[in-house]
Amino acid sequence: GDSVTQMEGPVTLSEEAFLTINCTYTATGYPSLFWYVQYPGEGLQLLLKATKADDKGSNKGFEATYRKETTSFHLEKGSVQVSDSAVYFCALSDFGGANSKLTFGKGITLSVRP
Amino acid sequence: GAGVSQTPSNKVTEKGKYVELRCDPISGHTALYWYRQSLGQGPEFLIYFQGTGAADDSGLPNDRFFAVRPEGSVSTLKIQRTERGDSAVYLCASSLGVGQTGYTFGSGTRLTVV
Helix, strand or coil, rough: CEEEEEECCCEEEECCEEEEEEEEEEECCCCCEEEEEEECCCCCEEEEECCCCCCCEEEEEEECCEECCCCCCEEECCCHHHHHEEEEEEEEEECCCCCCCEEEEEEEEEEEEE | CCCCCCCCCCEEEECCEEEEECCCCCCCCCCCEEECCCCCCCCCEEEEEEEEEEECCCCCCCCCEEEECCCCCCHHHHHEECCHHEEEEEEEEECCCCCCCCCCEECCCEEEEE
16 A cells, blocks of 8 residues: 655754755555645644656745655755744655545654754 | 634543544535544544545544534544544545645644543
């Protein structure tokens, strides 16, 4: 079945540091890929998405590129801010099939120090 | 409404009791999803509805769990004979239709079974 693997956390960075959060996936079809973010006390929010190979999703300074050859969708940001402190989830969905569910990774907690 | 509303936000119940969790989706969203998030894990799919019908209930863990959406809007997740292992945050999401990537999640109901 479909699965998503995220790097182990938590991650603690200083403000303005470079961020990479690794995500790899296993899927039988051609999934769409997502990054969701959960800020403290808030619900899950879509951060960015990519629907086909080589697409780059971007939002709020974050980027991720859909790499079919390495089955990866790593999240990057050039300069993190304290306000980026949150839990980040990588997810996939095979919208091409009859099932519209999202399959999530375990999530990783990012803490950014001033 | 403006967002997906879930009630109650917190529920504490005794082992063996019956509970109902409510989800009020965004007006006009025909697809509705339930997920369960255990501590330290990503959300896990339970069931989704397209309109009034359950299009996929493959994620429901056993027959103690049941969900309805009688009028194609509000949904209720029902758990019978609760067990301590049912303790988790139950998330609801809605979207314009199956296959749409624009999920909106609610803030969840934190269920604690004591």
